[in-house]
Amino acid sequence: MIFFNQLFGHFLESRHTRHLFSRRVILESLPREGRAAAVPDQLNQQLVQRARQDLPDILAQLNTRKEGLSIAEADAIRARVGPNEVEHEKPMPWWLHLWLSYKNPFNLLLTVLAVVSYFTEDIKAAIVIGSMVTLSTLIRFIQERRSNHAALALKELVSNTATVIRRVEQAADTSHPPENVPGMQPAGQIELHIKQLVPGDIVLLSAGDMIPADSRVMLAKDLFVSQSAMTGESLPVEKFPDAKGSVDSALQMANLVFMGTNVVSGSATVVILTTGNSTYFGTLATRVTANTSEVNAFQVGVNKVSWLLIRFAFVMVPIVLLINGFTKGNWTEAFLFALSVAVGLTPEMLPMIVTSTLAKGAVILSRKKVIVKRLDAIQNFGAMNVLCTDKTGTLTQDKIALARHTDVFGHESEEVLGFAYLNSYYQTGLKNLLDRAVLEHVEVLTDLQLTENYKKIDEIPFDFQRRRMSVVVSEREHHHELICKGAVEEVVAACTHVRDGDQTVRLDAAMLARVHHVTRDLNEDGLRVVAVAMKEIPPDQVAYSVADESELTLIGYIAFLDPPKESTAPALKALAENGITVKVLTGDNELVTAEVCRQVGLVVEGIVLGPQIDTMNDQALAKAVEQHTIFAKLSPLNKERIVRSLRSNGHVVGFMGDGINDAPALRAADIGISVDTAVDIAKEAADIILLERSLMVLEEGVIEGRKTFSNMLKYIRMTASSNFGNVFSVLIASVFLPFLPMLPLQLLVQNLLYDVSQIAIPFDNVDAELVSKPLKWNPDDIRRFMIFFGPISSIFDITTFVVMWYVFKANSLDNQTLFQSGWFVVGLLTQTLIVHMIRTPKIPFIESRAAWPLLVMTLLIMVAGIFLPMGPLASYFKLEALPMAYFGWLVAILLGYAVLTTLMKRYYIRRFGWQ
Numbered sequence: 001m002i003f004f005n006q007l008f009g010h011f012l013e014s015r016h017t018r019h020l021f022s023r024r025v026i027l028e029s030l031p032r033e034g035r036a037a038a039v040p041d042q043l044n045q046q047l048v049q050r051a052r053q054d055l056p057d058i059l060a061q062l063n064t065r066k067e068g069l070s071i072a073e074a075d076a077i078r079a080r081v082g083p084n085e086v087e088h089e090k091p092m093p094w095w096l097h098l099w100l101s102y103k104n105p106f107n108l109l110l111t112v113l114a115v116v117s118y119f120t121e122d123i124k125a126a127i128v129i130g131s132m133v134t135l136s137t138l139i140r141f142i143q144e145r146r147s148n149h150a151a152l153a154l155k156e157l158v159s160n161t162a163t164v165i166r167r168v169e170q171a172a173d174t175s176h177p178p179e180n181v182p183g184m185q186p187a188g189q190i191e192l193h194i195k196q197l198v199p200g201d202i203v204l205l206s207a208g209d210m211i212p213a214d215s216r217v218m219l220a221k222d223l224f225v226s227q228s229a230m231t232g233e234s235l236p237v238e239k240f241p242d243a244k245g246s247v248d249s250a251l252q253m254a255n256l257v258f259m260g261t262n263v264v265s266g267s268a269t270v271v272i273l274t275t276g277n278s279t280y281f282g283t284l285a286t287r288v289t290a291n292t293s294e295v296n297a298f299q300v301g302v303n304k305v306s307w308l309l310i311r312f313a314f315v316m317v318p319i320v321l322l323i324n325g326f327t328k329g330n331w332t333e334a335f336l337f338a339l340s341v342a343v344g345l346t347p348e349m350l351p352m353i354v355t356s357t358l359a360k361g362a363v364i365l366s367r368k369k370v371i372v373k374r375l376d377a378i379q380n381f382g383a384m385n386v387l388c389t390d391k392t393g394t395l396t397q398d399k400i401a402l403a404r405h406t407d408v409f410g411h412e413s414e415e416v417l418g419f420a421y422l423n424s425y426y427q428t429g430l431k432n433l434l435d436r437a438v439l440e441h442v443e444v445l446t447d448l449q450l451t452e453n454y455k456k457i458d459e460i461p462f463d464f465q466r467r468r469m470s471v472v473v474s475e476r477e478h479h480h481e482l483i484c485k486g487a488v489e490e491v492v493a494a495c496t497h498v499r500d501g502d503q504t505v506r507l508d509a510a511m512l513a514r515v516h517h518v519t520r521d522l523n524e525d526g527l528r529v530v531a532v533a534m535k536e537i538p539p540d541q542v543a544y545s546v547a548d549e550s551e552l553t554l555i556g557y558i559a560f561l562d563p564p565k566e567s568t569a570p571a572l573k574a575l576a577e578n579g580i581t582v583k584v585l586t587g588d589n590e591l592v593t594a595e596v597c598r599q600v601g602l603v604v605e606g607i608v609l610g611p612q613i614d615t616m617n618d619q620a621l622a623k624a625v626e627q628h629t630i631f632a633k634l635s636p637l638n639k640e641r642i643v644r645s646l647r648s649n650g651h652v653v654g655f656m657g658d659g660i661n662d663a664p665a666l667r668a669a670d671i672g673i674s675v676d677t678a679v680d681i682a683k684e685a686a687d688i689i690l691l692e693r694s695l696m697v698l699e700e701g702v703i704e705g706r707k708t709f710s711n712m713l714k715y716i717r718m719t720a721s722s723n724f725g726n727v728f729s730v731l732i733a734s735v736f737l738p739f740l741p742m743l744p745l746q747l748l749v750q751n752l753l754y755d756v757s758q759i760a761i762p763f764d765n766v767d768a769e770l771v772s773k774p775l776k777w778n779p780d781d782i783r784r785f786m787i788f789f790g791p792i793s794s795i796f797d798i799t800t801f802v803v804m805w806y807v808f809k810a811n812s813l814d815n816q817t818l819f820q821s822g823w824f825v826v827g828l829l830t831q832t833l834i835v836h837m838i839r840t841p842k843i844p845f846i847e848s849r850a851a852w853p854l855l856v857m858t859l860l861i862m863v864a865g866i867f868l869p870m871g872p873l874a875s876y877f878k879l880e881a882l883p884m885a886y887f888g889w890l891v892a893i894l895l896g897y898a899v900l901t902t903l904m905k906r907y908y909i910r911r912f913g914w915q
Helices: 002-012 015-021 041-052 055-061 071-081 094-102 105-119 123-156 280-290 297-328 331-345 350-367 376-383 414-426 433-439 443-448 488-493 509-524 568-577 590-599 610-614 618-627 636-648 660-668 680-685 695-736 744-763 779-807 813-838 852-870 885-912
Strands: 161-167 188-193 202-206 214-226 237-239 262-274 370-372 386-389 401-407 454-463 468-475 479-487 495-500 503-506 528-537 552-561 581-585 607-609 630-632 653-656 671-675 688-690
Touching: 041 214, 041 262, 041 280, 055 214, 055 262, 071 161, 094 123, 105 123, 105 331, 123 744, 202 214, 297 331, 297 695, 297 779, 331 695, 331 744, 350 370, 350 376, 350 695, 350 744, 370 695, 376 671, 376 695, 386 636, 401 414, 401 433, 401 509, 414 433, 414 443, 414 454, 414 468, 414 479, 414 528, 414 552, 433 552, 479 488, 479 552, 488 495, 488 509, 488 528, 488 552, 509 528, 509 552, 509 590, 568 581, 568 695, 581 636, 590 607, 590 630, 607 610, 610 630, 610 636, 618 636, 630 636, 636 653, 636 660, 653 660, 660 671, 660 680, 671 680, 688 695, 695 744, 695 779, 695 813, 744 813, 744 852, 779 813, 779 885, 813 852, 813 885
Parallel strands: 386 581, 386 653, 495 552, 581 630, 607 630, 653 671, 671 688
Antiparallel strands: 161 188, 161 202, 202 262, 214 237, 214 262, 370 688, 401 552, 454 468, 468 479, 479 528, 495 503, 528 552
């Protein structure tokens, strides 16, 4: 375990981990598709109302002014409303974490047994039991503490500031204070940590700044804001000091900016309306952190298995007590023996084995660029059979590419690409993702010979009313060309003609229908379509305006696509081969999503839209989530409902997302998966964080999770079956023997040695066949396994009883020590051997070989088991040396046990299968 702790410590200080922690984790998220954060109607209405109010009224309500607040005023407001920080899960105090590491059914039961042993003056037994509990608790506490510290570092290393206008209180001369503000100096700009901001603060924004709180725009110059983290819009949105339109959604208000977004270009002065948990961002974060105690699939499975074994112990232990009490007449001795049997029936090393196995998996995953926040999540990787993922950046490259450039009738056209290139090249406004995709075709620059043939004359900037923009260029001083590019409907509305080859024809109703048909076909191919139009103008005009965007000739279209990653198709194939169904949950257009799915080979069995989900009850949704692959135009609550519905249907669900509005679904899933570039609330809600945004990394994690699960299952199966066999043997021996078949101390030592041999299980190999499908906890299977294989060991225990009674004459009270020594060795060696017999469905040592740590540990414990009765410590444990003839019988019993177990294992696999 020292070696393992060093490994885990090295993982926390690895290059990848340091890289992860150094990121600005609040707002530097990748663009995401169509999101609409879910907030209460009251907050939405309040923000919309403030967006429509006159600015002086807003400032008055906030008790502020254009010159900003004073330090004293800001301090008073902060004392009332609290710091500007979003609610996070509070770090768990060490003592509470230690208690939770201890608090499981097995540790509680063993503690009771240790206390009883102590008060019955069986100090040795109390020490042995206490050692088991302490070891298992400390290992779990240490490993989970290390993981949690790694996750907390994501937030602790973040430091963001904002430029704030503040008035400073005069320290000396107040004889000539500024007008209307007694005791104040003129306003100045200072840098403050965003936690210190309060409603009413005046903040200056510029390109690259994060927006620190929900705010109203006061002044703006070419202000473009990326709202992808909030809404999933891939293109930045222009903001203005005035509200535009009559929308009812706060996110669509042109004069509001929100925490969780960032400035792409331009500058602005804003007044803060709400901070912290009262913001749009904060409301969603509060929802995420409100319920952190939900039990996941892993915890449910462990609890079921734990109570299965405990119920078995509660039934068997009283029977052992009564039989030995009535047959031997010594109730005190019978009670201590029953107590030891209870300890033997309890897989007290289960918490430690589980934690060690999971933590080893975390070390392995860290080398594969996966940071594990919560150890239980590794097993859920293995149990996961449904993966819900977004589209942009996961299935696709999160990079807009120019896919088509066609004429009006859908035929490829280099002329259209040339006009689009001129428009994008010469515009001076914000070059969005679409412009950049056009400008990547640098060959056009050479073909057109821009520097020799063209000169920019004027520009008609883009605005959200026209949804188009134009540039005017001079071609060889011969004439001017007005080139317009924008949304299809708006560009076509400014056109009177279309280009048909070398001719120009009138745009009549029939031609308009053809235009709509071609653009609809492009949309159905999953492409975003932008129209291109132009007209020639005599060279004597020098200034142009929106009025000149008329009587244009439609040239054609440029169509864009977010291309799929090269790794997506093989990753989806690998996930399908491993029994995992992938469902796409997106806020984007369903046609775009369907086309991407087709390109990556994901079979689409149906599409459901967010508005349809809003009208479904839980029963209808439960059917829909099983029958459909794509869920598009979703809100955050839609995503959360889908995940919960899948879980209610019995699936183990993973959800992969990185945005603010993904946080509720991340929390609702059995395993939440995010990336290191995600917003911080998404990373907080996630269980696992990927350093590389790839489904191939997920596939590797799934395999590692299944290996982890398989190794945990080995211990549970071995412990359950061998303990059941031992109790069965104890019951038979107690009826017929005039003495105890084994002393309480001997039973505890045997159990401790056996448990120590299992410490190496986390390092064991796993057959490829065992990780080819999802693995789930199945208490019924464990119960069946226990009843099926337990009595096999009892057959050879009874054989040992017969040999010791008749062959070695250990058939009286005077010779009971020899009898107990003989069964001590056989019991320990068969229990240890069963590890290799049922760790694999294959033939052990031949078709499947255990890892060397398990082989070495098995050998050491077998040697220790033989040494105890044969060495100098025999008298301490009330054992005695065994005759040499015994070891011939021992070999025969072990071989017989191995052969019979192998034969029965094959029958079991044919009848019930092997998980």
